[in-house]
Amino acid sequence: MRRRDFLFAAGALLSDSARAQPAAKKRLALVSPSAKVAEMKIGGEPFFGLLLSELKPLGYVEGENLIVDRFSGEGNLDRYADVARDVIAAQPDVIFSQGTPMTLRFKRSGTMIPVVALTGDPIRFGIVSSLANPGGNITGVSVDAGIEMWAKRLGFLVEAVPNLTGIVFVATKGGWDGPGGKATREAAEKLGISVVGALVPSPFNETEFLRILDAIPASSRGGVVMSDEAETYSNRAVILEWIKKVRAPAIFPYRDMTEAGGLMSYSWSMNSVARNHAMLIAKILRGAKPGDLPYLQEVRFELAFNLKTANGLGLAAPSALLARADAVIE
Numbered sequence: 001m002r003r004r005d006f007l008f009a010a011g012a013l014l015s016d017s018a019r020a021q022p023a024a025k026k027r028l029a030l031v032s033p034s035a036k037v038a039e040m041k042i043g044g045e046p047f048f049g050l051l052l053s054e055l056k057p058l059g060y061v062e063g064e065n066l067i068v069d070r071f072s073g074e075g076n077l078d079r080y081a082d083v084a085r086d087v088i089a090a091q092p093d094v095i096f097s098q099g100t101p102m103t104l105r106f107k108r109s110g111t112m113i114p115v116v117a118l119t120g121d122p123i124r125f126g127i128v129s130s131l132a133n134p135g136g137n138i139t140g141v142s143v144d145a146g147i148e149m150w151a152k153r154l155g156f157l158v159e160a161v162p163n164l165t166g167i168v169f170v171a172t173k174g175g176w177d178g179p180g181g182k183a184t185r186e187a188a189e190k191l192g193i194s195v196v197g198a199l200v201p202s203p204f205n206e207t208e209f210l211r212i213l214d215a216i217p218a219s220s221r222g223g224v225v226m227s228d229e230a231e232t233y234s235n236r237a238v239i240l241e242w243i244k245k246v247r248a249p250a251i252f253p254y255r256d257m258t259e260a261g262g263l264m265s266y267s268w269s270m271n272s273v274a275r276n277h278a279m280l281i282a283k284i285l286r287g288a289k290p291g292d293l294p295y296l297q298e299v300r301f302e303l304a305f306n307l308k309t310a311n312g313l314g315l316a317a318p319s320a321l322l323a324r325a326d327a328v329i330e
Contacts (some may be wrong), residue, residue: 054278173229
């Protein structure tokens with residue numbers, strides 16, 4: 001491509017996000033099943049901070065031309081439907097919905113308010129019938145790259161802990177019964193590894209997580225695999241604290257938990273996913289219909305390994321594993 005043509009094409013791509021600032025304020029609802037409302041901001045829970053930061057270069061800034069309402073189910077499964085009703089009653093221009101269970105509440109409500117969702121496989125769960133042409137009022141980003149991702153996570157953990165004979169799978173009952181839990185159990189069976197479910201009931205809060213985790217017998221704490229549910233992520237601090245206390249090697253679906261002292265993670269790129277959500281939200285705020293915007297599939301996954309944690313656990317980090325890691329934390 002000639003340089004002039006390249007610059008023209010690049011300019012065309014940027015023009016959508018660099019158009020004149022909208023005159024009227026728009027209203028965005030941020031909805032989480034379990035995050036603390038006070039943490040759904042820049043400087044708070046990482047994903048929400050990234051999302052709001054990514055909206056700024058697209059022309060939408062909270063307090064200037066964007067009103068942001070925040071809603072949370074506070075980890076109480078019985079409240080999700082009520083939260084969805086409260087969000088709809090507020091009549092935002094766009095709803096950002098975190099997690100498959102909460103998004104399904106909006107799907108079942110019949111509302112036509114545009115929804116941009118962060119979910120697992122939206123086709124499997126009946127959120128949309130097509131990624132390319134979602135139709136209806138819901139689009140978003142799927143971070144489900146297939147159930148084989150769970151086998152890969154377990155494989156990485158086995159590579160780091162060669163004599164691993166048993167793992168704890170930390171999840172809600174929905175996560176245990178869902179595709180991720182089933183895939184983890186199937187992969188473990190093929191490897192001859194036993195699986196104990198640390199299944200936290202609603203309300204999904206730190207007290208319940210700690211109660212369930214402390215009840216796991218020491219003989220079953222050979223390794224830990226954490227589900228990728230929003231409910232587990234919102235309680236990541238207490239999960240990581242327990243893992244450090246019992247000195248268990250663990251693999252996470254979120255890189256920031258490895259950076260905070262966990263052993264390793266195989267995770268989707270939070271920056272990339274936040275950027276794509278911001279792009280979809282901005283397009284809808286400018287008038288695009290969600291049903292005409294493809295439901296995006298995140299394809300970038302990152303392996304991170306904490307060498308300091310491995311050393312503390314007395315593990316010899318395999319050179320082949322370190323060579324494949326996107327980030328080695330020392």
